[in-house]
Amino acid sequence: MRDIGFVVFPGFQVMGFAATSVFEVANLVACDALYRIRLLSEAGGLVATSAGFAVQTEAFGDTPFDTVIVGTGMHPAPSSAGMLHFIRNSVQTTRRVAAPCIGAFILAEAGVLDGRRATTHWAVARDLQNRYPLLRIDEDRIYIKDGNVWTSAGMSAGVDLALAMVEDDYGAELTRMVARNMVLYHRRAGGQSQFSALLELDPKSDRIQTAVDFAKKNLRSTLSVEELADVARLSPRQFSRTFRLETGQSPAKAVEHLRAEAARLLMEQGRLSMDAIANETGFSDRERMRRAFLRVFGQPPQAVRRNARIGELAS
Template identity: 65%
Template sequence: MRRIGFVAFPGYQVMSFAVITVFEYANLAAGEPVYDVRLLSETGESVRTSIGIRVDTAPLDDSEYDTLIVGGGAEIEPSTPGLLTFLRRAPERCRRVAATCTGAFILAEAGLLDGRRATTHWAHARALQARFPKVKVDEDRIFIADGPVWTSAGMTAGIDLALAMVEQDLGIETARAVARKLVVYHRRAGGQSQFSALLELEPKSDRIQTALAYARRHLDTPLTVNALAEAAHLSPRQFSRAFHAETGQSPAKAVEHLRVEAARLMMEEGRHPIDDVARQTGFADPDRMRRAFLRAFGQPPQVIRRNARAEARV
């Protein structure tokens, strides 16, 4: 049985506990107790979370853990000497050490991220890089596994990290079964951007939101201004004016962002030939898709796929 230790501390965010559910459902999917989950803290006392809920914990000791995970807190504060000492010894006793969200600051403070690639919540990524220059911070990743040290972006990205761990341990079918139980995608690939094209556009009106939702469902069609305007129940001229006013972009540029986002996910999944990806996401041909990838990511589709495969092998 694999023992999973979750390190809690005062101000620990309740959302971090979502990661625990992945291992709970992995036990159910496997039909046997594969994971033994323990909540830990430096004192072994009741720990008050960021929202005021208290959780019981066991004290940090010399017990061996297959995986040790540190979650994020509502505030980024210096860690206690006892916690840092415990974490510095963790790689000797644990197969994997991980952090979700701002927990990356704690691993960095312990020196576990020196020379490694890591990520954290996008809002804190530059602060992480500034405070710990030896860390190779990649602010635009859902999660990163650099050898035995894993880090994830904020909030729900910890679920993706945990699903990737389950896939590594028990196989892809078990991870998919857990994802279905949790009503999430199988898992977002680690290299997927933290940013969503729809969230970045932030349309205000129902009509523009409806047009964007229509576009996302029909990426393999031409998606002309006339078609989007019809979906929004506006004239093409009214639609173009309202769209730019609400999003700051032209409809054509927004559609390209949606197509690139969908194409990148398909490339990272690795199951589709490039020609099929280009066709299904509405690019006229692979060369046009390549140019769009270079504008958006500075890398061609083949490099995105190669990087995703390299991360999956870790």
């Protein structure tokens, strides 16, 4: 059995607990006690969450753990001397130490991210890099494994990190079974982008949402304003005006973002050639795709594929 110490502190964010469900479900799926989760804090006893309720914990001690996962707070805050000592010691005595989201600030404060690649929630990534210049932040990754230290992006990315740990321990088949039992659409790879064009669009009406869904499923089509307007049952002029009011983008720009995001995911998976990806996502040719990537991501497709390969090798 692998003991997992989940470290909490006053005001820790409840969403971090989602990662523990992965290990719980792994036990259920395997019909075996693969993991045991223990809640830890500096002083032990009841520790209040950011939501107001409290959880029972045991105090830091000399008990060995297979894995130590540091919880996350709502905002970066200085850690106690006891917390920093425990983290530094854990890096030396446990097989792996992890921190989702803002928990990376605790690892950085303890000095264990010096010289390592790491990630965190995109909203605080620049702050983390500025505070701790010895680490190498990659703000556009779901999770990163550098040696025995793991970090992940914000909130739900902790689940992806935990699934990656289960796969590291027991293989891909068990991990797929865990994901299915947790009704997860799919496990995101560590190198996948944190950003989503669909989240940025966020249309308000069913008609525009229907057009966006149609575009996402039919990227190889022309996806002209006339075609999308017909799907939304609006005139082209009314559709363009309504689309821009609801999303802040023109239909053409939104389609380009959807195509670029789909192409980026295919590049991160690494199975298709650039020409095949351009054709599959409706760009028609590599040059059109390259220009779109520069507009959307600020870098060419080759850089995206190279970064994804580096990320997968590091993990």
